[in-house]
Amino acid sequence: MSTVQGLDISACQTSVDFKKVKAAGYSFVILRLNEWDRNKRDIVKDSRFEEYYKAARAAGLMVGAYYFTYANTIDYVKYEAxxxxxxxxxxxxEYPIWFDLEREQQFDQGKSFCDAAVNTFCQTLEKAGYYTGVYCSTFWYTKCVSEAVRERYACWIAEWSSKCSYKGSYGMWQNGTAYVDGVSGAVDHDYCYVDYPKIIKEKGLNGFIKPPVTEKILDKGSCYKLGETTVGALAVKELLRLAYAKGLVSIKVGDSKTYDAETVKAVGELQKKWGYKETGGAGVNFVRKLYKALL
Structure with a gap:
């Protein structure tokens, strides 16, 4: 996948014309899901989330979301999730649901808390059918989250610089702010290097339905099958013995004068290796493909 650009947007951006954002060359937006209500002393939905979600989709932009955690206990993380x-x-x-970890009160509790917070939020969402990941700065993510946990989930790393210095794997990089046509004021800018839409849709996550798997069949016509003793069936066995000698198949076909169970297994192994349904029957396409592999 080629690198694509996106923006992360919240109610802090008081005016957003998503059609202009799309026209400016951006492929996706990550919308803030929540904010803190000081009067209620509790989390509430971002006041523009519903509006911005509908507008972004209507403009043809792909969408993800991020949840800014205010939790200082794991019980509250569970509640947030x-x-x-x-x-x-x-x-x-089409993009992950990101757990935004960036408050010093959380980092002050050390790796054990941060690891537990990440695992609790992300695994709770995973069980509900969502593709999740973690947003954090290079410094704090490296310092306060263990490598095992960092490599377990998708990573959206924040480092406002001309070059990202994070040493672990990451799929998105927030590199700073930008002024974009259609957005009031400066807005956070992101690069994405992973084809999250493809992954998420193929797995049927984030509200998408997993597409049915259509198994390809190599030979839909007549095939040599179990029990046959024709010259052609025995010729297939000879090709399979050559394939075994060259390390193309792991099953060694014997010298019997019939298309036996070992032959069926060996043919099936190659069919699977080539990305086809294992039928165990060898037809014209199988013979041609095996012959080319032996050349």
């Missing part, structure tokens, strides 16, 4: 699932329900997201 369950709340997030309720807000996400009924929508589709």
């Amino acid at each position: 369950e709340t997030a699932i309720g807000w996400l329900k009924g929508k589709q997201f």
Whole structure:
């Protein structure tokens, strides 16, 4: 996948024309899912989330979401995750649902807390059918989250610089802010290097339905099958013995004068290796493909 550019947007961006964002060359937006209500002293849905979600989709932009965690206990992380699932329900997201970890009160509790917070939020969403990941800065992610946990989930790394210095694997990089036609004021800018839409849709996550698997059949016509003793069937066995000698197949076909069970298994192994349904029957296409492999 070629690198694509996107923006992360919240109610802080008071005016957004998503059609202009799309026209400016951006492929996706990551929308903030929540904010803190000081009066309620609790999390609430971002006041523009519903509006921006509908507008972004209408403009043809792909969408993800991020949840800014305010949790100082793992019980509250669990509450946040369950709340997030309720807000996400009924929508589709081509990009991951990101757990935004960036408060010093959380980092001050050390790796054990941060690891548990990440695992709790992400695994709760995974069980609900969402593709998740973690947003964090290079410094704090490296310092306060163990490598095992960092490599377990998709990573959206934040480092406002001309070059990302994060040593682990990451799929997105927030490199700073930009002024974009259609957005009021400066907005966070992101690069994405992973084809998340393809992964998410193929797995049937984030509100998408997993497409049915259509098995390819190499030979739909007549095939040599179990029990046959024709010259052609025995010729297939000879080709399979050559394939075994060259390391193309792991099953050694014997010298019997019939298309036996070992032959069926060896043919099936090659069919699977080539990306076809294992039928065990060898037809014209199988013979041609095996012959070319032996050359």
